[in-house]
Structures are given as C-alpha cells and as structure tokens.
Amino acid sequence: MNDDLLTGRTRLDRHPERGSHDRETIHRILDEALVCHVGFTVDGQPYVIPASYGRVGEALYLHGAAASRMVCALERGVPACLTVTLLDGIVLARSAVRHSVNYRSVVVLGQATPVVDPAEKLMALRAITEHVIQGRWDDVRAPSKGELAATKVVRLAITEASAKIRAGPPDDDVRDLGRPVWAGVVPLELLPGAPVPDASTDPESSVPEYAKAYSRRR
Amino acid sequence: MNDDLLTGRTRLDRHPERGSHDRETIHRILDEALVCHVGFTVDGQPYVIPASYGRVGEALYLHGAAASRMVCALERGVPACLTVTLLDGIVLARSAVRHSVNYRSVVVLGQATPVVDPAEKLMALRAITEHVIQGRWDDVRAPSKGELAATKVVRLAITEASAKIRAGPPDDDVRDLGRPVWAGVVPLELLPGAPVPDASTDPESSVPEYAKAYSRRR
Numbered sequence: 001m002n003d004d005l006l007t008g009r010t011r012l013d014r015h016p017e018r019g020s021h022d023r024e025t026i027h028r029i030l031d032e033a034l035v036c037h038v039g040f041t042v043d044g045q046p047y048v049i050p051a052s053y054g055r056v057g058e059a060l061y062l063h064g065a066a067a068s069r070m071v072c073a074l075e076r077g078v079p080a081c082l083t084v085t086l087l088d089g090i091v092l093a094r095s096a097v098r099h100s101v102n103y104r105s106v107v108v109l110g111q112a113t114p115v116v117d118p119a120e121k122l123m124a125l126r127a128i129t130e131h132v133i134q135g136r137w138d139d140v141r142a143p144s145k146g147e148l149a150a151t152k153v154v155r156l157a158i159t160e161a162s163a164k165i166r167a168g169p170p171d172d173d174v175r176d177l178g179r180p181v182w183a184g185v186v187p188l189e190l191l192p193g194a195p196v197p198d199a200s201t202d203p204e205s206s207v208p209e210y211a212k213a214y215s216r217r218r
Numbered sequence: 219m220n221d222d223l224l225t226g227r228t229r230l231d232r233h234p235e236r237g238s239h240d241r242e243t244i245h246r247i248l249d250e251a252l253v254c255h256v257g258f259t260v261d262g263q264p265y266v267i268p269a270s271y272g273r274v275g276e277a278l279y280l281h282g283a284a285a286s287r288m289v290c291a292l293e294r295g296v297p298a299c300l301t302v303t304l305l306d307g308i309v310l311a312r313s314a315v316r317h318s319v320n321y322r323s324v325v326v327l328g329q330a331t332p333v334v335d336p337a338e339k340l341m342a343l344r345a346i347t348e349h350v351i352q353g354r355w356d357d358v359r360a361p362s363k364g365e366l367a368a369t370k371v372v373r374l375a376i377t378e379a380s381a382k383i384r385a386g387p388p389d390d391d392v393r394d395l396g397r398p399v400w401a402g403v404v405p406l407e408l409l410p411g412a413p414v415p416d417a418s419t420d421p422e423s424s425v426p427e428y429a430k431a432y433s434r435r436r
Contacts, residue, residue, distance in 0.1 A: 009263060014286055034305055034406075035319060037255040039266035045227060046264045048257035048301040050323050068232055083266035087252055087408060092429060095359040096347050097369065101253060105268050129314050139399050141313040151315065169416035177418045181357050182425055186432045187411035188252075190305060197402040198387035200395045207400055211310060214404045 009109055010162040020163040029106045029163055030055050031218045033084035034132065034190065038062065040073045040080050047073075053082070054127030060108065060156045061115070061124035071152045074112040082108040082156055090186040093170035094179045100166060102185060108161040112154040124153045135210035190216055227327055228380040238381040247324045247381055248273050249436045251302035252350065252408065256280065258291045258298045265291075271300070272345030278326065278374045279333070279342035289370045292330040300326040300374055304434075308404040311388035312397045318384060320403060326379040330372040342371045353428035408434055 005021040012019035020026070035050045049070045054061045060082060064071035074080055089102035115121050122143065129137050143151070170183050192214040195207045230237035238244070253268045267288045272279045278300060282289035292298055307320035333339050340361065347355050361369070388401050410432040413425045 014283060035303060035321070037257075037266050037301060037303070039255075039257040039264035039299070041259050041262075041264050044259075045297045045327060046257035046259050046299045047327075048255050048266050048299045048325065050301065050303040050321065052319060065232060079263045081257075081264045081266045083255060083268065085253065085255070085268040089411075090351050090429075090432065092351065092354065093358065095361070095365075096343060096355060097361050097365045099347050099350060099354070099358075101270060101350065103253070103268065107266065109263060109265075125314060129317050132317060132319065133308050133310065133404075136310065136317070137314060140311065140317075141394055141397065143313070143315050147313075147315045169414075172416075172418070176359055179359065180420070180423070182413075182415065182423050182429065183419050184413055184415040184429075186351075186413050186429050188408055188432075189411065190406055191409045192308075193405035193407065195400075195402055195404050196387075197400065198390075200390070201401050202398075205398070205400050211308075211400065211402075211404050214308065214406075 005161045010107065010160055012162060012164060018164050018166055020165065025163045026106050026158065026161050027055065028218060029086060029104045030084055032216050033086055034216060036082050036084045038070055038080060038082050040070065040078050042073055052128050052132055054124060054131040056123065056127050058158045060158060061127055061153055062156065063125060063128055063151055063153045066150060066152055068152065071154060074154045075114045075152065077111045080110060080112055080156065087188050088167065089188050091170050092183050092186065094172045094176040094181055094183050098170055098172055100170070102166050104163065104165045106161060106163045108156060108158055110156050110160055112156045115153040115155050118148060121148055121153045125151065133210055133214070139208065228325065228378055230380060230382060236382050236384055238383065243381045244324050244376065244379050245273065246436060247304060247322045248302055250434050251304055252434060254300050254302045256288055256298060256300050258288065258296050260291055270346050270350055272342060272349040274341065274345050276376045278376060279345055279371055280374065281343060281346055281369055281371045284368060284370055286370065289372060292372045293332045293370065295329045298328060298330055298374065305406050306385065307406050309388045310401050310404065312390045312394040312399055312401050316388055316390055320384050322381065322383045324379060324381045326374060326376055328374050328378055330374045333371040333373050336366060339366055339371045343369065351428055351432070357426065
C-alpha cells in the first residue's frame with residue numbers, strides 16, 4: 001500500500017480494514033463517480049454542495065459561474081473537502097444493527113487554487129465535460145472567449161486523500177446465523193435509460209454511442 | 219411556496235428558479251435518497267462523510283459507533299450540513315458550457331442533538347433501517363441492550379433547509395440550435411440487480427419482496 005496520501009486527518013479510525021491510501025484505487029473511484037460533494041466553511045457554518053468535477057493526473061478541477069458561492073469560497077483558498085461515494089448495494093443482515101450499505105468512497109482534503117491561465121481553464125472544462133460524458137467534447141461547440149471569462153475554475157491537488165470500501169456479504173454475529181431469514185446483498189448501480197432527444201434535435205439523427213451505451217463503469 | 223425554511227444561509231443565489239423551500243418537496247427528496255453527505259468542521263478543516271440516515275417527521279437521525287469521528291463531532295453540537303443528491307440524468311447540450319446534470323438535492327443546516335432516551339434511540343435505528351430497506355425491520359433481530367448502548371444516535375431538526383432541482387432538456391443558446399449534433403437527456407437511476415444470498419442463507423428460502431423489487435422511488 002502506498003501511504004504517502006495518509007496523514008493524521010485522513011487516517012481511518014473506524015473500520016481501518018476498509019481503508020486505502022492507494023493512488024490507483026483513489027483514481028478509479030474518482031473516475032467512476034459522477035458528482036462529488038464539496039465541503040467548505042463560511043462564517044463557521046460548513047456547507048456541502050454537489051458539483052461536477054474532472055480529474056487530470058493528480059489534480060481535480062471544479063467550475064462554476066462567477067457568482068457561485070462554492071467557487072468563490074474555494075478561490076479564497078479556504079480548507080476544503082471533496083468527497084465522492086459510489087453506492088454498490090444494500091447489505092441485509094439477520095440483526096438490525098448489522099445492516100449496511102456496500103460503497104466505495106474517496107475523501108480529498110486540501111485548499112484549492114484559482115485557475116487563471118486560459119489554456120489550463122479550457123483543459124479543465126474539457127476534463128469536466130469528458131468526466132460527465134466521455135467522448136462528447138469533440139462533438140460540440142467549444143467555449144467562446146466570453147464563456148471562458150464568465151466561468152471560474154479551481155484546482156484541488158490530490159495530496160491528502162483516502163478511500164474507504166465496504167464490499168461483500170453481511171457480517172452477522174455467529175449466534176444469529178441460524179435465524180430463518182433471508183440475508184445477503186441487493187446490488188445497486190446508477191444505470192442509464194433510453195436517451196431522450198430535445199425538441200430541436202432532428203428525429204432522424206442517430207443517438208451517439210456514448211449516450212446510447214452510457215456507463216459510469218471504469 | 220412555504221418559505222419558513224428560508225434563511226440568508228439557505229437562499230439560493232445561483233439559479234434561484236431551481237430552488238424550493240417547500241417542506242413536501244424536501245421530504246420527498248430526503249426519503250428517496252439512500253445516503254446523505256454530512257459536513258462538519260474540526261480544527262478548521264471541513265469533513266464530508268457519507269452516512270445512512272432516517273427521517274421521522276421534521277427530524278433526521280444519524281447513527282454511528284461510539285468512536286465515530288462524525289457522530290462525536292455532531293454530538294458536541296458543532297454546526298453541521300446534511301446534503302442529499304439524487305442523480306436523474308446527463309444533459310447533453312450543443313455547446314460545451316451548457317452541459318449539465320439533472321438532479322434533485324436538499325441541503326439541511328443546523329446543530330445536532332444527542333439522542334439518549336433508549337425508546338427514541340430504538341425508534342431512530344428503526345427509521346434508519348427502514349429508510350435503507352423498507353419492510354426489513356420486522357424480519358430481523360431487534361437491537362439488544364448492549365448493541366443499543368454501543369450505538370450513538372443524533373437528531374438533526376429540519377428547520378433551515380432548501381431543495382434544488384434541475385430537470386428537463388438542455389438550455390442551449392438559440393444561436394446553437396441549428397448545429398447538427400444530437401442533444402437531449404440520458405436519464406439515470408440507481409437500480410437494483412438480482413439479490414445475492416449469503417453463504418448461510420438456505421438456498422430454498424424465498425427472497426423477500428422488498429429485496430426482489432427494491433426501489434428508491436417514493
């Protein structure tokens with residue numbers, strides 16, 4: 001296990017056997033999740049806001065309109081926390097307290113930096129769009145200079161991070177194993193439905209493969 | 219619109235047309251989401267942690283082992299933020315910057331209170347289990363006195379909250395509508411797979427309906 005992402009703040013006190021500081025594991029979970037939840041504190045009050053993001057190597061990018069409270073706070077370099085969670089299943093045990101959820105999550109701590117260089121900004125917006133739907137960027141109009149200027153982008157380096165994974169069957173007390181109740185896992189996955197064209201799309205135009213076969217699996 | 223949940227801190231500065239402070243809307247989203255993300259600050263650092271929860275009327279319950287960093291912080295009454303996000307679809311526009319995600323989210327701000335009364339604690343654990351999988355509680359062994367004592371529960375009242383909803387097709391600039399590219403929505407939903415019994419479950423025993431037909435829809 002690569003432990004360079006481990007600090008006192010990302011050490012896992014509860015269920016340490018579920019934890020990992022392995023970069024590959026962290027990257028895979030970050031790439032599979034669709035949105036993150038960003039935490040930041042303003043006037044002593046923490047806020048947790050869902051947001052799109054993109055990863056390029058060891059950098060995570062977030063964006064927002066110039067007035068976005070989240071991006072404005074992050075730009076100021078306040079301590080932040082970026083968390084993603086994949087829900088993999090419901091764990092049905094034989095006793096109430098052993099019920100659980102199978103999941104894979106990543107917590108990244110740090111302070112973000114504003115991205116001002118237009119080339120890095122464009123690269124970040126491409127990464128965010130491609131994170132949401134891989135293969136889309138080249139099919140659509142790229143941001144204009146005005147759109148780029150109206151969008152704020154911040155970078156959060158993955159320097160202090162941990163993954164936590166709960167997988168597999170219920171962990172029942174051995175004294176409960178004889179109970180005549182079904183126990184196991186109901187798997188869960190975020191799955192796509194049939195793409196819905198908007199009113200201006202030519203009904204004859206074919207649905208792109210990345211929309212027809214949309215998947216978060218990485 | 220019922221505005222009593224609206225404060226300066228839950229006012230929506232960005233896309234106010236997507237916001238709501240209606241209790242029914244907020245309850246419906248809270249009931250449909252499987253996990254929440256809880257934000258709290260320790261030594262100036264915000265943490266965002268995924269957690270199960272349950273709702274009883276205007277109260278949200280969270281639980282954890284006695285050593286859980288999250289529950290210990292919440293017990294102390296630090297300012298907290300509980301956020302849930304439902305992912306409903308990918309919005310494919312004709313320009314990069316108009317891409318979006320359809321979602322329904324709720325943000326609840328407040329300070330939690332420890333639940334010490336054993337009857338309320340038991341009721342809270344029942345609400346959390348039933349939130350995760352409705353119909354399960356009566357089929358399994360209830361918590362023992364020892365299990366109850368080893369579990370911490372906190373209550374967060376829904377007194378300051380907002381919902382935010384993005385739905386529907388892309389919102390393209392009218393000058394982009396003629397572009398020959400497919401645009402629309404790829405719907406998303408957290409869906410169950412076939413239940414997987416654990417090694418101690420009698421293979422002849424039938425899978426309960428709440429596991430076979432698991433759904434988050436409310």
